[in-house]
Amino acid sequence: MSKPIEFKTGTLSAMSAIIRELDNVRLADTMHTMLGGLGEFFAGEATVIDLTQLTKAPERADWAGLLSLLRRYGLQPIAVRQAPEHLVESARKAGLAILSADAGRMSAERPVAAPTAPAPVAPAPEPAQASLDMPAPPTGTATMIIERPLRSGQQIYARGSDVVILGGVSNGAEIIADGSIHCYGPLRGRALAGAQGHTAARIITTCFAPELVSIAGVYRTFERGIAANLAGKPAHAVLRANAAGQQTLNIETLQLD
């Protein structure tokens, strides 16, 4: 007879929320700006609260508030990494696993939740680590093709491949791909290419009007509108290294005819 329970060890890839200031009000404010105020930005990913870059440890932490804030955006916090000594006990009580600094080394390729980021562009990851952990570009999977418009509230993830959308992406819809996103028609929703950290991914559209574009975690929102030379025009978003060697998100017009 099989045992009613068994224990096995396994590895889990998790989102990492690198928190530099443990101030829930500031975090809430920053996340609202970064993520466009849209709840359920993430899709229930397991999340490690990473405090390795904490600038100043507060005397006490409001874990319950922080957990509820992260959950509001669809993150599922499971652990805290390198919590200051005096906060360990309360974190454990809040139901978080305690990880040491070197436990669960993670790729800094997708620093989506770096709260002190000077929006709109997320901070570039430390170059050394970035090159070490660079995931290989997705290969071998057939391109996903979507023939109907992607409507408000719908979300599609092209795992390990490019995606081609023939009907456009409406406001409030979200298209995510590990590879590039090719949108023939208006791109009005949110587009996240290179979701696994593939920095050469691009977002190409015949009509540029998105709420957010992101490549390998470097994102830009357009709450204050899109520059007139780009709005509604053929354009692509691409990561390019600037003089300081940092990856910046460039949006460039395309000549189609």
Added chain:
Amino acid sequence: MTRVIVVTSGKGGVGKTTSSASFASGLALRGFKTAVIDFDVGLRNLDLIMGCERRVVYDFVNVISGDANLHQALIKDRHCENLFVLPASQTRDKDALTEEGVEKVLNDLKHMGFDYVICDSPAGIEHGAIMALTFADEAIVVTNPEVSSIRDSDRILGILQSKSRRARDGQEPVKEHLLITRYSAKRVDEGEMLSYKDVQELLRVPLIGVIPESESVLQASNSGTPVIHTKDEDAADAYQDVVARFLGEERELRFVNFEKPGLFKRLFGG
């Protein structure tokens, strides 16, 4: 073959029930045996607009729960020979609309030889709205030319793509039609309202008609006569065009261009 058509919008107050009533009446006037079902359990509007509220004995939920059969519950319309109304219940619990129950009623209507069944959806994206669109072959998405209505219509189009029986079974998708209501060519001309072209461009669904904003719509609702029966009225003509286009006829769009009144008209009135 019976065709099931859902009239839906996401947003409330855009003219779903008004459109359901006039569209169903228009089909019946052309000789098609038509039933129109009010899915707004708990509120009841359709029977008022159709002018049959005093003849409601049994309702949709009674039929689903087996308290009455369809023949008892269907109310014959007082304006058209071929039109029957299945009213919503005002008192029952919303969960009374079960998927099996709705499917059985629709199948029974098919066996009774109906050509068209119009499902008047409640607002929102809750259970009642989902039930109204689940079995649809075609969908008329009613939208006002304003941003929140367009966004909600977009959302409901996405739900049609995922929750309808046709989508779930991988059949040919639900055929979508865009119906723009409460359109004021004058306000569009003055730049205060999105044009029908803007709306169509945002939603990317074939346009089946544009209904002009009109006081006679309200008067018709209050008098319990679907506006399509009103003589010499733009909104009525626009609904006639919708029915014609639905049946495959070519009709040019009317009532979408604003003509500035000339001096004579301004002096002496229209």
